[in-house]
Amino acid sequence: MRTVSIADITLREFVPGKGSSLSFKEKLEIAKTLDSLRVNVIELPQIKDAKADTLINKTIASDVEYSYVSATVGFTAESVDEAWASIKNARKPALHVMVPVSSAQMEYICGKKIDAVVEMIGELVSKCSSYSDFVEFSAVDATRAEFDHLVGAVKTAIEAGAKKITLCDTSGIIMPSEIASFLDELYIAVPELKDVYVAMQLSDSLNLALACLTAAIQCGVTEIKSTVADMGYPKLEDVVKLIATKGGSLGVESYVKTADINRSAKQLQWILQTNRSEGSPFDNGAGSAASVDTPEIRLDLNDDISEVISAVKSLGYELSEDDNFKVYEAVRVVAAKKQYVVARDLEAIIASTALQVPSAYHIDTYMINSGNNITATACITLIKDGIKRQGLSAGDGPVDAAFLAIEQIVGHHYELDEFQIQAVTEGREALGSAMLKIRANGKLYSGSGTSTDIIGACIIAYVNALNKIVYEEG
Numbered sequence: 001m002r003t004v005s006i007a008d009i010t011l012r013e014f015v016p017g018k019g020s021s022l023s024f025k026e027k028l029e030i031a032k033t034l035d036s037l038r039v040n041v042i043e044l045p046q047i048k049d050a051k052a053d054t055l056i057n058k059t060i061a062s063d064v065e066y067s068y069v070s071a072t073v074g075f076t077a078e079s080v081d082e083a084w085a086s087i088k089n090a091r092k093p094a095l096h097v098m099v100p101v102s103s104a105q106m107e108y109i110c111g112k113k114i115d116a117v118v119e120m121i122g123e124l125v126s127k128c129s130s131y132s133d134f135v136e137f138s139a140v141d142a143t144r145a146e147f148d149h150l151v152g153a154v155k156t157a158i159e160a161g162a163k164k165i166t167l168c169d170t171s172g173i174i175m176p177s178e179i180a181s182f183l184d185e186l187y188i189a190v191p192e193l194k195d196v197y198v199a200m201q202l203s204d205s206l207n208l209a210l211a212c213l214t215a216a217i218q219c220g221v222t223e224i225k226s227t228v229a230d231m232g233y234p235k236l237e238d239v240v241k242l243i244a245t246k247g248g249s250l251g252v253e254s255y256v257k258t259a260d261i262n263r264s265a266k267q268l269q270w271i272l273q274t275n276r277s278e279g280s281p282f283d284n285g286a287g288s289a290a291s292v293d294t295p296e297i298r299l300d301l302n303d304d305i306s307e308v309i310s311a312v313k314s315l316g317y318e319l320s321e322d323d324n325f326k327v328y329e330a331v332r333v334v335a336a337k338k339q340y341v342v343a344r345d346l347e348a349i350i351a352s353t354a355l356q357v358p359s360a361y362h363i364d365t366y367m368i369n370s371g372n373n374i375t376a377t378a379c380i381t382l383i384k385d386g387i388k389r390q391g392l393s394a395g396d397g398p399v400d401a402a403f404l405a406i407e408q409i410v411g412h413h414y415e416l417d418e419f420q421i422q423a424v425t426e427g428r429e430a431l432g433s434a435m436l437k438i439r440a441n442g443k444l445y446s447g448s449g450t451s452t453d454i455i456g457a458c459i460i461a462y463v464n465a466l467n468k469i470v471y472e473e474g
Contacts (some may be wrong), residue, residue: 129161172205
């Protein structure tokens with residue numbers, strides 16, 4: 001029985017658009033779920049935003065235990081350096097070179113003729129091979145390429161060190177009956193293919209992807225590409241079901257967990273298909289105290305500063321030496337009073353003691369309108385450099401409207417990573433506390449606020465975090 005690998009390209013192929021975006025936590029959740037399913041390869045997209053994309057790649061690389069973590073490189077040597085730096089600490093790191101080989105796409109995407117493209121493929125794969133023991137080359141639009149061009153590209157990639165060759169039916173034109181002749185001709189022209197892994201990435205534009213991949217498996221292909229949702233490729237749960245049902249007659253098996261596939265696929269499809277307005281701070285599924293996957297933290301007076309710093313980093317913060325010391329001192333004070341400091345305590349300590357900076361923005365006034373039969377609106381005035389700046393916005397609720405009004409004032413949309421509100425005293429005049437985390441340029445900034453008006457506490461917390469961002473950005 002031959003084992004067929006399954007590579008998931010959901011994160012690589014997901015394109016944010018109107019009404020859809022993925023937060024840091026959602027990307028991490030997708031990767032961790034795929035890893036728990038024992039998907040063989042999790043493919044990551046090319047780095048576009050150096051800070052944010054590198055951070056999520058590094059986080060995924062450190063959390064994934066079973067799967068290969070494959071980072072896609074660009075068309076430059078610098079992009080290879082960036083990709084490798086982001087996943088080099090993975091248990092199974094891999095680099096992926098994707099270059100079009102059809103005439104139309106070579107000139108449109110690369111702006112080069114075939115000879116220059118083949119030379120670039122050799123240079124990129126060679127550069128990747130200097131870092132990683134497992135390098136993949138994908139011949140994009142392979143089924144529409146001139147056969148000699150495809151042969152030259154594949155041979156060059158193998159000679160440069162590629163261990164896996166992926167043939168992409170990008171336009172979805174190949175038929176199941178054509179798979180065998182296509183592969184047979186290529187194996188004859190490139191005998192070296194027998195010494196590497198061969199994968200296929202099949203478009204489902206004609207709804208024939210499952211039939212085509214069945215034919216590809218019969219022809220000896222060792223890996224199949226899939227996505228967890230409808231993204232124009234075979235769906236992971238359909239591929240797993242096919243192998244589980246017909247694997248015996250095809251002589252193949254897969255290590256993906258069939259018992260968990262339906263539940264996990266539905267969970268991930270929900271994440272990918274949830275429609276959200278791109279303008280809202282809550283677009284990215286900001287977690288609450290009950291829902292966030294918080295690390296297990298339990299600090300006491302016996303823990304030294306290095307253990308406290310390690311706990312701070314596990315929450316996603318990178319603090320200065322001075323702020324780390326302030327947090328350590330505060331942890332000792334709290335631990336002396338209540339014996340242990342857990343994750344929620346540490347979050348509050350960081351929000352109240354770390355990176356305390358001069359306020360660039362001061363709250364002047366705010367007015368909130370909300371009800372069960374009207375759209376929530378917020379009018380907020382902040383003062384910066386002695387000048388009053390006003391924002392007016394509607395939102396899905398009073399807090400959403402308030403945050404949108406602040407973003408209107410500062411002219412920037414930030415990802416709200418986590419948001420918590422709770423009562424800190426009892427009675428009619430009880431104080432409400434809000435704590436949140438904002439992600440900017442790949443870093444987390446926490447803010448806290450307390451008021452008898454819970455909406456006011458939220459506004460104070462947001463402005464508190466905003467001032468830290470403004471201070472660091474100079």
